[in-house]
Amino acid sequence: MEVKYLGDYSWKSNIINDIPNIGRVKIGVIDGPINEYLFEKFVEKRDFSNASNMDMSSIHTAAVCSIINDIAPASEIYIAQVSDKDDVPMPERNILKALQWLVTEKKVNLINMSLGFYENCKGNCNWERRFKKLKEEYKVDVIVSAGNTSEKHPGASTTCPGCSSSAITVGALDSSNKIDTRINLRSIIQEKPEVYANGHVSVKLLNDTWQGISGTSFSAPIITGLISKHYFNLNNDMNYPIALNNLKNLKSYFEDFPDIIEKLEEAITLADKKYPNITSIEKQEILDMLNELMPYTYEKTAL
Known part of the structure; x- marks a missing residue:
């Protein structure tokens, strides 16, 4: 899957792209079903949703992974599927199993979670305790989308687990490089989201047509990719x-x-x-x- 970034994406300058990846960063992606015809450059995947067949209409996970791979192609991507379709609830038990697999078995360095729950959480929840443990005991950073406005959830705030202070929470910019008020939820936590990136991208589908998609789901993997790009730059004596x-x-x-x-x-x-x-x-x-x-x-x- 090819990706185009709308608006200002000066972070993809030659200066940034010429910086070599020193070592392979292992990235876990917790998301929905992966359409392998759109994205196949992952090391391993595991399905925690018990889906019987691949959902060919799904593009969300493929888009998230394509963005990470586009920015940091040397990274190793591990996909944990926690739902069987795009835009359906993701059971918490599936996410917890995915976290355990990625952290203890695959020993990833970063985790991208372009998902969230509309709970108006202030950050003092189980997700904060979990992410804090991941950070302190396993040295794993979690990058989470801040959530999008929804007619089903009027007045909602930054979604959980993006409310966690131990997570890096990402909001969306519009094509003019300003905070996109049509996408971003209100925040009841002053520090959230900490960062913003392009919230509008276009992806190339199997029939060679381009489809525009938007949301904080696609801002988060930009930050994941950028962090991965620099992760080992200063952590190797030889280089x-x-x-x-x-x-x-x-x-x-x-x-x-x-x-x-x-x-x-x-x-x-x-x-x-x-x-x-x-x-x-x-x-x-x-x-x-x-x-x-x-x-x-x-x-x-x-x-």
């Missing part, structure tokens, strides 16, 4: 000089964002000072700085 050079190259891309330049300068100064005797803790500190940069861009451009 550390390359990663340091990439940090310096990033400065030209973020020249219009002084706050980001400041963070980059901090990372570069620390890297220059400590290399080659840098400790693993110090490398992780630099990696954390880098992983913050890409999502931060969307937060700034969305204002």
Whole structure:
């Protein structure tokens, strides 16, 4: 499946795309059925919905995975199917089984969840406790869509589990690179969503026609892909000089964002000072700085 991004997608600049993936990041995608004719570049899939047949009309999961693969093609994608059709309820028990499989068996680094429940949750729920444990004990980050407006749920707020403070929650921008008021739900948690990315994409179907789709479901995998793209840049001794050079190259891309330049300068100064005797803790500190940069861009451009 080919993907086109509508509106401003300057994050797909040559500077960003030329940065090599150092190591293969393992990404879990918890979603609906996967149409393998539209997307087949995954390592493994597992069906927790007990679907008897592939739903050929489903494009949601294929679109999510295609976006991740387009941005970070070196990543390994593991698909956990938790429903048998698009736009149907996803049982919580299926999602919990999927999380356990992806984290304990497949040992993924990141999980993309383009799904949610309309519960007007304030974040003090079981999902927060689960995601906090994933982050602290397994070092797994979860990227979640913030949810979309719905006639069935008027007045709803950011969907759960996007309300979790331990998740990276992603909202949608329109084609003018502004927060899309037609898509995004109101937020009863001031910090949510933390980031915004393109909410409108076009995907190429089997008959070679293009179909426009929109929603925070397609914003979330953009952030997942970008985080994956940089995940191991500063976490490998052999390639550390390359990663340091990439940090310096990033400065030209973020020249219009002084706050980001400041963070980059901090990372570069620390890297220059400590290399080659840098400790693993110090490398992780630099990696954390880098992983913050890409999502931060969307937060700034969305204002």
